[in-house]
Amino acid sequence: MSGDRRGQLLVLGSVAAALLLVGAYLAAGGSSYEPAKTQDPCKHRAWRNPEGLQEIAQQFTLSALDGAACELGVGRETLARALATPEARERFADRYGIGDAELARAVRAGLVRAVDDAEEAGALSPLIADPLRSTLREIPLERAIELINDAEAIFDQAQSFLGPAQSLLESFLP
Amino acid sequence: MNAGAARPRATALAVAVGLVLADSSIVVLALPQIYRELDTTVAGVTWVLVSFNLVMALCAVPAAHLARRAGPGRVAAIGLAVFAGAGIACGLSGHLSTLIAARCVQALGGAAAVTGVLELLPATVGSERRAVAVWAAAGATGAALGPAVGGLLTELVSWQSIFLLQAPVAIVAAAPILAVARHEAATAVLSAELRPPGRPHLLANLALAMISAAIAAALFLLVLLLIEGWRLSPIGAAIVVSVMPLAALAGARLGERVPSARARALAGAILVSGGLGGLALLPKAKIVLTLPPQIMVGVGLALVLSALTETALLGRAPQAIHGGWTISARHAGVVVGLLALTPIFTADIAQQRHDAIDAGTAAILDSRVPPLAKIELAQRLEDRLEGERGRVPTIGSAFDPLPSDPGERERVVELREELQDQLDRGATHAFSASFGLAALLGLLALVPIGLARRVEL
Numbered sequence: 001m002s003g004d005r006r007g008q009l010l011v012l013g014s015v016a017a018a019l020l021l022v023g024a025y026l027a028a029g030g031s032s033y034e035p036a037k038t039q040d041p042c043k044h045r046a047w048r049n050p051e052g053l054q055e056i057a058q059q060f061t062l063s064a065l066d067g068a069a070c071e072l073g074v075g076r077e078t079l080a081r082a083l084a085t086p087e088a089r090e091r092f093a094d095r096y097g098i099g100d101a102e103l104a105r106a107v108r109a110g111l112v113r114a115v116d117d118a119e120e121a122g123a124l125s126p127l128i129a130d131p132l133r134s135t136l137r138e139i140p141l142e143r144a145i146e147l148i149n150d151a152e153a154i155f156d157q158a159q160s161f162l163g164p165a166q167s168l169l170e171s172f173l174p
Numbered sequence: 175m176n177a178g179a180a181r182p183r184a185t186a187l188a189v190a191v192g193l194v195l196a197d198s199s200i201v202v203l204a205l206p207q208i209y210r211e212l213d214t215t216v217a218g219v220t221w222v223l224v225s226f227n228l229v230m231a232l233c234a235v236p237a238a239h240l241a242r243r244a245g246p247g248r249v250a251a252i253g254l255a256v257f258a259g260a261g262i263a264c265g266l267s268g269h270l271s272t273l274i275a276a277r278c279v280q281a282l283g284g285a286a287a288v289t290g291v292l293e294l295l296p297a298t299v300g301s302e303r304r305a306v307a308v309w310a311a312a313g314a315t316g317a318a319l320g321p322a323v324g325g326l327l328t329e330l331v332s333w334q335s336i337f338l339l340q341a342p343v344a345i346v347a348a349a350p351i352l353a354v355a356r357h358e359a360a361t362a363v364l365s366a367e368l369r370p371p372g373r374p375h376l377l378a379n380l381a382l383a384m385i386s387a388a389i390a391a392a393l394f395l396l397v398l399l400l401i402e403g404w405r406l407s408p409i410g411a412a413i414v415v416s417v418m419p420l421a422a423l424a425g426a427r428l429g430e431r432v433p434s435a436r437a438r439a440l441a442g443a444i445l446v447s448g449g450l451g452g453l454a455l456l457p458k459a460k461i462v463l464t465l466p467p468q469i470m471v472g473v474g475l476a477l478v479l480s481a482l483t484e485t486a487l488l489g490r491a492p493q494a495i496h497g498g499w500t501i502s503a504r505h506a507g508v509v510v511g512l513l514a515l516t517p518i519f520t521a522d523i524a525q526q527r528h529d530a531i532d533a534g535t536a537a538i539l540d541s542r543v544p545p546l547a548k549i550e551l552a553q554r555l556e557d558r559l560e561g562e563r564g565r566v567p568t569i570g571s572a573f574d575p576l577p578s579d580p581g582e583r584e585r586v587v588e589l590r591e592e593l594q595d596q597l598d599r600g601a602t603h604a605f606s607a608s609f610g611l612a613a614l615l616g617l618l619a620l621v622p623i624g625l626a627r628r629v630e631l
Contacts, residue, residue, distance in 0.1 A: 007437025010428070014441035014474070018448020021466055022455060030455030034603040035526065035533040035596045062539060077535035081555065 041069035041076040047121040056123045057151040063117040064148045068110030072098060083107075083145050104141035111136040111144060114151075183350040184298045187291045188308055190254060190347040192316030193340060194284035195501075197257075198227050198508055199317050199393055203325030203408050203415075204333035206401045211333070212270045216398075216523075220516045223394070224509055225274045229281035231505035237282075238289035238498030246293035246494060247354030253286025254351065258344035264337035280337075285501065287344075288313075292497035294354060303488065309497065310483040311426060314476055318419035321393055325412025374496060377626040378486040379503035381439065384619035385478050386504040387511030388446055391612035392471050393418070394512060395519065395605050396453065396464065402523075403601030404459055414461055414468075421472025426480065428473065435481040439623045442478025445470045447616035454609035459598035478619075479504075485626065511615065519608040523601075530600025531555075534593035541589045543582065551589075 039045065045066065047059045062076070069079040074096060082092030093103065115133050118124035124132070136144070201208070201222055209219040241249040260280035267273035295305035327335045393415070400411040429438050449470030456463050483500050490496040538551050 004434065004437075006432045007434035010432050010437050010441040010477075011444070014444040014448070017470060018444050018451065021448055021452040021470060025452050025455040025457055025463075028457035030457040033457050033599055035530040035600045036536065038529075038532045038536050065539070075532055077532040077539065080535055080539055081531075 038075055038077055041066040041074075041079075044117075047117060047123065056118070059121070059123070060114045060118055060151040061148055063114035064107075064110040064151070066110065067113030068106040068148070070113075071106035071109045072096070072102070083148060089145075100141060104144065107141060107144040107148065108137055108139060111139070111147060183354075184295070184308065186347045186350040187295055187298060188312040189343065190250065190291050190351070191288050191309055191312040192319075193343055193347060194257060194288045194316070195313040196316035196320035196323070197280065197284060197340070198223065198230065198505060199320035199390070200324040200336055201333070202321045202393055202397045203401070203412055204328040204336055205397070207328055207333045207408065208270075208273070212268075212273070214270045216520050217516055218270055220512055221274050222270075222277060223390075224512050226277045226281045226284075227390075227505040227508040227512070229278045230285050231502045231509060233282055233285040234289060234501035234505070235495065235498040237285040238293075238492075238494040240286065241290040241293050241494045242492060245355065246290040247351055247356075248290075249286045250290025250294065251348050251351045251355045253283045253288075253290060254344045254348040256280075256283025257287055258341040258348075259283075261337040261340040261344070265334040285498075288501060289494045289498045291351070293492065293494035294351070296493060302493065305493065306484050306487045307480070309487075310480040313483070314422060314426070314479045315419070317389075317479075318422040318472065318475065321397060322412045322416040322419060325397075325408045325415070329407055329409035329412070372490050372496075374499035375486040375490065375626075377622040378482045379499050381443070381619045381622040381626070382479070382482045382486065382500055382503040383507035383510070384615050384622070385443055385446060385475075385482070386507030387514070388450060388612045388616035388619070389471070389475050389479075390508040390511045391515050391608065391615070392446070392450055392453070395515070395608050395612070396468070398519070399602065399605045400461075400464075403604065404461070404598070406461075414464065417465055417468040418472040418475075421469040422476040425473035425476030429477045429480055435485045436623065436626065438477045438481035439485070439626075440620065442474040442476070442481060443616055443619045443623060445474025446478060447474075447613045449474060450609050450613035450616055454606045454613060456602050456606075459602045482623075511612065515608045515611060518611065519605060522607055523604040526600040526604035530597045533596040533600070537589060537592040537596065541585060541592075543585050543589060551586075555593075 045062070047063075065076045065080055065083075069076040072079065078092070082088050089103075093099065112133050115124065115129050115136065119126060119129040136147075139147070205219050205222065208214075208222060209216065212219075237249065237253070257280055260276050260283055263276035264273055264280060267276055292305070292309055295309055296302045299305050299308055324336050327333075327339065396415060397411055400406045400414055401408065406414065425442070432438050432441075449467040449472075452467030452470065453464065486500045486503075487493060487496050535555070538548055538555070541548070543551070
């Protein structure tokens, strides 16, 4: 085989190998191998048929996080990590320039949205939802964060802020 | 020159070229460790590479002129001594600024050494063509082997050892060159042989710069992906990237069977670009998937670097000056590649890390793990993130100890895998745009390669 012919074969072989590799990796999903996209917290998310106190509490927490994150203009996931510890909350406040008052307002709004969603999903009776909303609008920040982190407390330890409504609350749980 | 003396001298000259040209890439695998030990940033640590390559690019041609005037043996020997001394200073540096300063001096010595060697090689190996082949092969082997050797030394000893061990090798390589230097001093024949150098081969040197930018990016980005993204140890990463020099050896064999430098240059540039395209489109965070692209880059770099260096040097005198131009082009390309891509991938790493962590947190929030366990996981995850100074974290320990309840344990293990998958996706995707741009640089090199035949060859 002549030198020129070997040169042509080498170039053609290189083109074929390059196209084959790129094509194979594209076909295997190479262009879409990236982290999953998170959802916009301002978009309404339907509850997924909650069964039992624990699942209702989980849905409630997610709705509350969505509502608060939407108010603050951050992702639900960022806020969830920020509320995990007081140190994380401080770092979050520094990074986003959010003061305690603004955070408290957003977290309360988030809890109210969670009550709305719970009522809409049939997980909470309107008889309980209305006084609960009124209470949550005034709740201190620390207590509000505790409720987001452990929403079961709303349903089984609510006496401290719902007073006489607790027995009613439990009777209206599905 | 008798054959008995020529052989060890030719070996010493090849070792000197390989040693100096390996230095532009040998610290790549040590960069993550330097970054942490010297408490700097990714952009800051990049200057350990950039400074060396920048000074080489700027000083290669002036060093070649000096080699012709003062004697190549003398300049090469002094260059190797400076290179060795500066290497020791690099190894003893405790600050980034002193390390970068020592790297600049090291590059100055390196430029003098390689250009002096190139002037000495034709007389040592018997012909200009053979000298060019030896010089190009030594440079390509050094550049390709550099990261693997650097990774092994970093893991087994320390990053400082990379520089400290270069000194004895440089001194051993300098010994036979000193004999030439003494002969030059005794005969003083050089000034009579000076003649004006011809024009450098612009298109071959331009193509060399572009392809060097792409290859530097391939090495640098792949090492960062393996160590910082996929959390491999330096020795693990060294083993993985050693595929490239092995493929380069095969590429050199393949190139010997194709006489057309243009065909080799075209094929090599296409293979380098194809390999980088593959790295830009990795479909999973699996080491095995980096192997086919690495093989392509390795074969491609052997073909294209030797073909372009031959094209730039053959038939052009003096060799030192034209060799200086090729060194300048290669190192300028590395500088451009690193400076252009560093801001892109550092921004992408930060964004993808954030996206991956958000995706992982979303997985935790949407999981059916009990709420209190979620909170604890979120707390541990946040702690891990804070402890990692911007790196992609390992999250396995955030899930320990696993719950004792079998059902809950299964859910937590699933969650851990999901979170790790999101982090792997983020780390891999962070490098995609940079690999893609490097592939584009490789493809752009086809333009001067294509034009070279019509205009100058």
